Amino acid sequence: MQVDFQLGRPAQGARIVVAMSGGVDSSVVAALAARSGAEVIGVTLQLYDHGEAIGRTKTCCAGQDIYDAKTVADRLGIAHYVFDYESAFRGSVIERFADEYMRGRTPIPCVSCNQGVKFTDLLGLARDLGADCLATGHYVRRVLGANGPELHRAADPARDQSYFLFATTRAQLDYLRFPLGDLPKPLVRELARDLGLVVADKPDSQDICFVPGGDYAAVVKKVRPEAAEEGEIVDRDGRVLGRHRGLIHFTVGQRRGLEIGGQKEPLYVVRIDAEARRVVVGPKSALAVRTARLSGLNWLGEDQRDGLSAKVRSMARPAPARFEPGSDGGSIHFDTPEYGVAPGQAAVLYEGERVLGGGWIEETAAAELEAA
Structure with a gap:
């Protein structure tokens, strides 16, 4: 060959x-x-x-x-x-x-x-x-x-x-x-x-x-020992539901490891408040994201904005989206709410098979808040 x-x-x-x-x-x-x-x-x-x-x-x-x-x-x-x-x-x-x-x-x-x-x-x-x-x-x-x-x-x-x-x-x-x-x-x-x-x-x-x-927590704890400090698990209204063994054990969208019983519906990590060392939990609907703001944008395409797709995880299917460039990067707007979108992840934009570019997710807008 x-x-x-x-x-x-x-x-x-x-x-x-x-x-x-x-x-x-x-x-x-x-x-x-x-x-x-x-x-x-x-x-x-x-x-x-x-x-x-x-x-x-x-x-x-x-x-x-x-x-x-x-x-x-x-x-x-x-x-x-x-x-x-x-x-x-x-x-x-x-x-x-x-x-x-x-x-x-x-x-x-x-x-x-x-x-x-x-x-x-x-x-x-x-x-x-x-x-x-x-x-x-x-x-x-x-x-x-x-x-x-x-x-x-x-x-x-x-x-x-x-x-x-x-x-x-x-x-x-x-x-x-x-x-x-x-x-x-x-x-x-x-x-x-x-x-x-x-x-x-x-x-x-x-x-x-x-x-x-695959023990991420052990690696982070070795490099940054303070990452294992305990804190509170709270709902979106700030009510304390339990305690955690360190933020390093949690990422947005996670359900396992919360160890919170007596709830009407399954709870997921919807946000992590690093400054307060709090894990914020809520229902799955709270994970739905319509918009994500990007930083560190690298662009390989021309001026494409519409008819694109975006991946926010390596194994995820590309989701239909629109891209809006900005002075500090840009933002992506999903046609339908997307789940599993978290700050720190990469968002990669495609036009068919071609990679147009991407950036780092800085913050997201929940679909339920935009609807309100």
């Missing part, structure tokens, strides 16, 4: 840097790059290694994964370098993750990682190495449009990672390549087996790399 890396010149005289995490996806990208005839350099960033501490090797930043990336590079006959970015990763991703929880928000660390360490620092490394492009194993498509490269969803909807890449800038997109965007995951594994790569059957990571076993 051959892939056109759109290098703008003959591959035999070009250089491709591949971001290699030690997983099957980036390993196949390295193999496809090597097949193109270009000089290929594999680069692995050492970000956060908890694998040794917990005896687990399936996470993207564990020491075993660095070894796997090197083994694949040796198999392909390409150069491989490891760069220590643990300090930068801690400051821009882990500490930000903890601080967002402290503020009562719902953080999306994978976006922060792509926005910073991976697509800023790693891209800079690739340029320093004289590469014509940086190729990654993300499942997303780079499509050449009338006004330059566009970001599109992956052909395989089950693997699409476009939600996590909304902050990719136009300049970065011009330099990046995503060879797996048109491929289904089973075919990627088949290619890895045909190439004899040791990672062909390596399981995909199911957790955020620095959150062992």
Whole structure:
């Protein structure tokens, strides 16, 4: 299988840097790059290694994964370098993750990682190495449009990672390549087996790399011990219904873990008052959102406003919406009330398969309040 890396010149005289995490996806990208005839350099960033501490090797930043990336590079006959970015990763991703929880928000660390360490620092490394492009194993498509490269969803909807890449800038997109965007995951594994790569059957990571076993609270408590301070659980009128063991255990939309009995209807977390250390609960209807204000807007489209769709969670279906730009970002208006919308999440806007951009949700307007 051959892939056109759109290098703008003959591959035999070009250089491709591949971001290699030690997983099957980036390993196949390295193999496809090597097949193109270009000089290929594999680069692995050492970000956060908890694998040794917990005896687990399936996470993207564990020491075993660095070894796997090197083994694949040796198999392909390409150069491989490891760069220590643990300090930068801690400051821009882990500490930000903890601080967002402290503020009562719902953080999306994978976006922060792509926005910073991976697509800023790693891209800079690739340029320093004289590469014509940086190729990654993300499942997303780079499509050449009338006004330059566009970001599109992956052909395989089950693997699409476009939600996590909304902050990719136009300049970065011009330099990046995503060879797996048109491929289904089973075919990627088949290619890895045909190439004899040791990672062909390596399981995909199911957790955020620095959150062992999905225990977010333990990570936040370690970084910010004060996050475990207790507080009150109150209804929307301020009546105390119970107590909680720390804001780090709750996000907007959550129902489990409240441990409040004797209520007429199920209660959900509808708001977190970080300053007062209060968890505010209410009925499911209180979670319905019609409008969300965004900050940190990154826009890849033209002047589209109507006929769009928005995703507020990576696994959510895009919901019909309208976008209204503003001086400090903009706002999205859902055609019908949307649930599970919380400050701190990313809202990503699409026009069909194309990613137009997105931003960080700062505040929301409840549908029931707008109706009133």
